Amino acid sequence: MIQTLLICLLVIHVSDYSFAQTCDSCMLLRQCPEALKLASKTDPVAKQRLKEAVCGIKTVDGKRHPMICCNRFITVSERFADTETDIETHENIALLPEKCGSINGDRIIGGFYANLYEFPWMVLISHVIGRHHGKRQTQFQCGGTIINSRYILTAAHCVESKIIAGVRVGEFNINTPEDCQGEYPHYLCESHIQDIAVVKSIPHEDFKILPNVQNDIALLRLKLPIDFSFKNVAPVCLPIFNELRNISLSGKQATVAGWGITEFNRASSVLRKVDIPIKTENECRQYYDRNSDTRTSYNIDKKFCAGETGKDSCRGDSGGPLMLEEEYKDNYRMIQFGVVSHGPQQCGSSTPGVYTDVRQYMKWILDNIEPSPTGVNIVGLKYCKMWLTRVVFFVSVLYWCNAYVKQCSDCKFYRACPEAIHFAAITKDDQIKATKLKSSICGVEIVNGSRIPKICCSDYTLTDERSGVPESTGPKDSIEKKTNVALLPEDCGHIDGGRILGGTLANLYEFPWMALISHESRLRSANNDLYFKCGGTIINSRYILTAAHCVVKKKLYKVRVGELDLSSKEDCQGEYPNYFCEAHIQDIEIEESIPHKEYQHTPSKNDIALIRLKQPIDFGHKNVAPICLPVLSELRNVTLVGKLGTIAGWGKTEEGIKSAPLRKVDIPVLSTSACHEQNPETTPTQFCAGELGKDSCNGDSGGPFMMENKVNRKYKMIQYGIVSYGPKICGTDTPGVYTNVVSYMDWILSNIKP
Template identity: 25%
Template sequence: MLGPKLHCGGAIITDMHILTAGHCITFGVHFRDLAVYVGMHDRLDNSFVTLRVTNGVKHPQFTSNAVRDINDIAVLTLNKKLRFSDKVRPICLPSEDMDFHNLPLTVAGWGKTRQGALTSSRYLLETKVQIVDTERCRKSSIYRDNLVPDTMMCAYSLGKDACQGDSGGPLFSTNRKTHNKKWYQVGIVSWGIDCAMPDYPECGKPSDTVVSMRIVGGRRAAPHSHPWTVAILKNNRMHCGGAIITNKHVLSAGHCFKWDNFKTMQVLIGLDNLDNLNNVAHRNISDVVIHEGFTSTAVRDENDIAVATLNEPVEFGQTIVPICLPTPGQEFASRVGTIVGWGRMGVEKSSSKFLLKALLRILSDQECMESQLKQHLKPTMMCAFSKGKDGCQGDSGGPLLVFENSGRYVQAGVVSWGIGCADPRYPGVYTKVSNYIDWIRQHSKDAITCD
């Protein structure tokens, strides 16, 4: 667990160790951020044991690209020994000569029960899958280009699949060699495209991987998992990001419109892949209101916020959902934030074709002021940073999101400005949305939004 939020699954392999995926302690998440719940079935029942993690070691050859991680395996060390019981037991590790093909495998976890769901299951879920031959798995171009047969395996059953949040959880089975009396961990849930889709099996492996990509050090977002995020194009090129706040309004940055004619822009809503615009809503902008206090210097923009009105409303559905706004004055210091966008993957790099996300730690105002940006900062700004991960050019105007206990994301910030990309001396700077709630509502009236 990462705070109150389900982060990953895992399996007990000794009285001090948990086997999970390497990507579970990467991308802005440190092993010290995690709590391990042992003996849990019902997440609302408090009979389980909570332990801290004193060490987390991922495979030394763990690497990540836009779609998958290689050698995606990690061992977590607990802060105290487990007491085994009927509810808490270790799983066996298989020997090299054990064959699990043509056997029913079980995948278990509290992950989301369907693609696009915002909350995880209350109860531990399980489903049966079977190993899919590597050649069959590779019939999909995404798997063909990213599957490493030596360290990955595919498992699938139509309509049954591990889903987001089960990352790191076990894929397990009995084996004839021990007369089907012991459970063996065959794989670790690693990565896949969507949930339970034909020809897109979930890939678990004895040393594993995840859907991973960069907004500079981020990972590819599961398609439509952030359905409020929009791309603003100018002359058919990525210009800025934004977030749907009503069926007619997009929240973005003031600097995205200050020096450019919004009539030359187009907004793509319900988008994941810039090369696939099927079922994507295209809208023009009929009006833009930039905050009246917007000012700019060579280094920074102040009151960098704007509301753009679409020329026609959009219909909410599975791929188009408005983002929730925070309460006035709400603070997010020390929370984990998520940035999403199609922005450049580094200085002088091109935009991504797919929606990317990265996890960042939101700094307190004091931490922000201790950075080298001090003389340029104002109370209406907030900072967020994680080593090697940062919003980069092209993500301007996109949302900085925080997941709340209610199971919903709220927009804490608007990507505003920074110096370079992912430079530890200069955290990314965001417009504090909670300072502008009345202003935002004033300029997005008479439209449909979420409660």
């Protein structure tokens, strides 16, 4: 009877509110045993807890039943680690930046010295060690990591009972005023460091050293925000998502970095790194129980061990990070899973080091960080500007947020939904945008005092009916099993860390697979220059992928790879001190051209070809590399329609003249029906892409249409299309037509040889 009465009251309660909260465990009250047990109590505290957990109403057999967030009633012992309230919904989660842990494209895998911009979140903590002639003496004795513009994450033993002079960010080589790396023409330098005072040290309240170290974690709040406009400073990512906090670390290879004691027992002036294996709990316990002076077993709670003989973190690295590359918001980023705590007396011995498990302290971290004094997280300013630019229309419908809220399993901020962002970008009618937005709102969250709406991202997901991706002409499961798959390199399509998003000129090393095809009849005798009419892509050391119309009835001469600017002998980019040049191009003679045997010029069909080179491409230079092809079934089954792809080339620009430097543009893929409406003669093995003012043009023929996609847990550039043909007037609202590479994977593999 009491339960029935309480359920009725909850129904009335929900009816009085314009929206309910959202959660991943929203279910009928009767389906949640923990909540049902509480509903049998009569005290006002129980009633209030139930009211606060309401997330909606469901009509069953004509009756309205309340729905509640069941995970609010799970007992503390059942939660992950220390009282895990849902980290992802913590009120301070917005203080951690979304853009974090970017993996630099030039990372030196397995090296000893770090790359100049490889770990921009590394911090040096300066301690006061005494006075000399009345002057304060300081020394860098610990490390840490930037987690947002005002906070540094480090170890508690680095701050407890210590006088902290300040922190330094942006450092690489402690001994030099300017940090330089590389050799001409790839020489780059960085001179900007930031020394910032600390206003507050926050060691964990339960930190202790004896009988063994516990809760060795701390935060430092900075007096001034870090200036993130420099490339050598950026925040690391933390494991805020459930998927990251629940992964098994044992056996994984992780990276530690720092300026600590090296194997030669002296501090390193240059930032160093090492990859080490993470041990199991039993292995860790066994190592330390054998060497323990106490009779009690080593307490591994909220810690883990990592390291092997000759590879370890060491004194001076204390407080620094242990990191792994993991998926974070659909991109692979560097995530900090550990804080260097302590280890064996002999650095680099067979006894592993001990690391504070950051996953176990996420709630503590979020509980102990505060917004900037202005009430706005400095890191977030850039995102706010980007968000407002992309969704100006959002403002006009904010007043709906309290009036209409639907339920869904993927309720998220607009900026976290790529499909919604794309919808806003390609939809010209503001009224349509606003109506769509109104119907997808699922809640509102207060972030830094502002009410930010959330949307059901699935409302913007494109349906299969609109996919416009034709089936492969060969059996889907046969492509990966073809013998010639081994001729396509796995090391392909690397996404350069310095990519200029949304720009018009390409970065120097952004598209190293781009090729230029010259014709013998176009050879200029005056200065022996080559005349390039078509483009193509490197798919392995001997083959170029291009369009059939670029090779049929043409006298081909050479292929050039490694080019950026046709007007200069040396390709240079950047400004001092980040100025670098590339002078090495490769002009290679053609052994054979292989157009599709069923190629037809008018109307265009099977517009695809391969070029076999006389000599293999020398991949020892950074400006040449192969692109990835959609070999894997998951890549061939990707829905292209509505997604933005990238085209690049040296073709005609919007002014109608050839571009000397390599150019690029991002364009959307159209649906099959829209494509056929504009180009009635298109076939299922083609697709359309482009919009007003953005298109490929003659001179780009044979070049690639590319998309970033995941290959073996890393995001790489995949070629999905070949520029085939388009409207006579470049850049009109008539889209260009592309040969769909997915449809020809079997043909490509059947026509290449070692």
